[in-house]
């Protein structure tokens with residue numbers, strides 16, 4: 001932070017009016033300054049990158065060295081070093097097993113997530129449009145939301161079996177509530193001043209909803225969508241661990257029970273990379289839709 | 300000549316939630332017996348202490364609420380809700396933060412049958428009129444307070460309403476920006492020929508802008524007096540505010556306003572400072 005304050009070359013040039021200068025006259029120095037600031041910036045971002053990845057690198061090092069030096073050989077079987085896990089991972093990719101499981105998981109989560117997003121936004125908008133419906137439903141919604149989705153997993157299994165429908169349903173269920181509740185919250189927190197302004201222009205109720213309430217709720221809705229993305233992967237893996245014939249969750253449990261420990265860790269590694277990628281993508285999306293908010297941090 | 304806007308015995312009451320020491324809801328008299336005619340093309344300022352019902356009156360004019368008694372006439376016929384024949388500029392700008400300056404100005408135009416190109420063209424014209432050419436693509440959070448209010452004014456002017464209603468639009472701005480915008484408003488008013496009702500709690504602003512100043516009493520708001528302002532032109536670049544005539548008007552209005560502030564204080568209202576803000580009792 002302090003380097004930004006003290007280093008004038010990195011300060012973003014953002015004045016309202018472009019400074020009336022003579023670019024021809026100033027060119028050589030400007031180019032030099034630009035080059036200097038570029039070197040500076042690369043150096044700075046490289047240093048920041050090293051620092052930001054240091055903890056992960058240390059963790060991976062510990063994972064590699066720890067099992068070989070710190071623990072006894074018979075526990076080492078349960079905690080193979082990193083290179084063994086990576087080896088197993090490469091083997092899984094080579095024979096296509098990983099792709100099959102990944103695809104199974106992705107299909108389920110994308111389907112469930114999609115249903116949840118469409119359903120959550122639709123129901124959320126309808127519920128918040130009718131104030132009486134909202135006050136009627138909110139206690140029930142709160143009850144459902146605070147019931148961990150995984151607690152209902154047995155119910156889904158009993159009613160829908162262990163097939164695809166059951167998996168997609170529980171994912172949709174878990175992802176539904178963040179979207180729904182954030183949609184309702186987004187609609188509720190619209191600035192009343194803006195509604196007054198729109199009404200003063202003679203807009204009908206429906207138009208006000210479409211042109212003021214909805215756009216102002218979009219960032220909050222997307223926060224819900226991001227939370228739903230995380231939730232859908234979490235729940236899916238758990239569901240696949242309980243009863244499935246394919247999917248990353250199945251890969252992990254199955255490897256464990258058939259004592260292919262490195263393969264199990266390769267599965268876990270894939271899950272965390274998938275989660276990371278999904279979250280990163282959704283954060284990007286959320287940022288994009290919150291551009292107009294000065295305080296948008298994308299979190 | 301018929302008046303552009305006529306208020307005939309207008310009153311407005313609010314039912315307020317009972318406070319802790321009351322058993323049932325009370326009725327609050329915000330405005331009572333307002334009679335006022337505003338001519339087409341006139342710039343009238345409405346001066347009153349805080350809480351005297353200025354915003355309530357503006358809401359009635361804008362069609363955002365209906366009077367409890369009496370009538371609000373526009374071109375001789377009673378108003379039915381808001382419409383594009385009147386534009387409102389709010390103190391807090393009320394710009395749509397997800398829209399750029401240009402898209403904010405086109406907001407009202409989207410209610411009309413105009414092509415997108417025509418809308419953009421018109422919006423650009425009005426942004427230029429308020430001195431914001433080149434800022435079309437800025438989002439509100441990238442603009443200063445004065446610039447935001449300029450965008451809000453352009454938004455209200457763009458659909459070319461006959462009447463411009465302004466609710467303390469410059470109150471949140473610093474003194475320099477305020478004076479600058481006051482002059483711009485006068486210029487725009489002359490250019491467009493619109494009827495302007497300008498609400499303020501600043502005596503100086505009321506005298507500087509108004510052809511007439513209507514002074515409201517403290518709650519319930521009534522028209523205490525309408526003062527005609529006859530001052531030389533504002534264009535000269537002279538310091539009109541220290542002109543003896545200006546100072547005399549200022550003093551006259553100060554007296555009128557102070558009677559009301561004193562009355563409100565005696566009536567046990569919250570203490571209201573001469574500038575209209577409320578201080579601790």
Ligand SMILES: Nc1ncnc2c1ncn2[C@@H]1O[C@H](COP(=O)(O)OP(=O)(O)O)[C@@H](O)[C@H]1O
Pocket residue numbers: 313314315327329347348349350351352353354355356518
């Ligand atoms: N919707 C409302 N419900 C109840 N009381 C209101 C409402 N709007 C305004 N009032 C009251 O009416 C009085 C006049 O308010 P307002 O018109 O905002 O005054 P001003 O704009 O002159 O400061 C105040 O006492 C205020 O508390």
Ligand SMILES: [Mg+2]
Pocket residue numbers: 353354355466
């Ligand atoms: Mg007010």
